[in-house]
Amino acid sequence: MKIAFNEATTLKNSTLKKDLELCEKYGYDLIEVRLDKLKEYLLENTVEDLKSFFQNNRIKPFAFNALEFINFRDEAGYQQIKDDLKFLCEIGEIIDCKKIIVVPTFDVGDYTQSQIKEESIRVLDELAELAVPYNVKLALEFVGYPNCSVNTFGQAYEIVTEVNKDNVGIVLDCFHFHAMGSKLEDLKNADPDKIFVFHIDDCEDLPVGALRDHHRVWPGEGAINLDPILKTLKEIGYDEMVSIELFRPEFWEWEVEKTIKVGKETTEKVVGNYFNVKVKS
Template sequence: QEIRDDAVAVLKEMVKKCEPTGLKLSLEFCGAPSMSVNTFDDAYEIVKLVDSPLMGVTLDQYHFNGMRSDWSKLEKADGDKIFVWHLNDTEDVPAGAGYNTDAKRLWPSDPRGCLDHKRFADTLKEIGYDFENGFITMEVFRPDYYEMTTDENIKTAAAETAKHIQRYCK
């Protein structure tokens, strides 16, 4: 409760600073046990309490899985409050595992991945996420990918994003 109250108070102050410009803020939860806001459920509750059209949530599939966020909470969410959708995948590791680090992240099409991409996309469609105007980004920090050149990495990320959108979001 203390974390929630503090987050709401700070974010309300930040929203006040954004109001004159219309700049939007997106709260990204981090699916790791050492983080203060580590599930979609908690992040969405904080966003609802801030109660501003300028405040939303970043839905990172890797983090959603990392602490096993509650699908029923996402399924009941307001799609207009999801500002950013981070695409990625992950190796199958237990929720909250200390070794669930960026080294386990994968491109969404990697066959080693365990995430249900169709369910994410279908759920976002059901709750009214705006696929045309929402931000859909690729977020993979896998150290193996750092061995690629910047050009290769960007081209791969762009191709993966386009393939993902074509497959799941149309």
């Protein structure tokens, strides 16, 4: 199991350049590159600079995070999604990053579950076709908030299954899985090849529907029972990668190096109970 770093964990106090240097120092295998951090990086650096870094270091790019609010968009908003998709596909071609996380829209109004499903399938189908020439995969990330249009593992998995494209899969995030009470049985029945990205995190002990990103804590230090999730992933045969992703403002106040170091240590400690996460030489 390779260990990745998601830049949300240092969102407010770091840059892509700093994250890369420190993640390399602490032995991360992979990084999820945030779209906003990438655009910021390119103001003073080139794509070739980024390519060179990855070529000359151990850490590699795994996914771009994220195209947000992809369904139920107006014409201008949806065009921006497609423009950003093309931008990321073109960058990914150069730096060899072939996955993009896509996030459903919040507060969509009084649409039924079937209408949400239909719209999500339509959008994913179209975006996936645009990604095909670049050999890029799209990973749908359900968000465990009551007001997100796609907010459980089962709902998201049903959508990507019905899209039925090789380049469309799902993000499994432990926080989102716990936050809206996703069912372990749905994960047990999932095809591991459809799990494109695995985010690990933990959270405070709040009821279903009340949790928000700022309630996240380090893996193993919160209320989520991570063991059944990790055990199930091992049983179904998933062992590609795990990415530490927190949005906790408290940790944005820390020194960036401390955050990246603690993220690696806590992830190894928890995931190492089920998977080999030893740093490869």
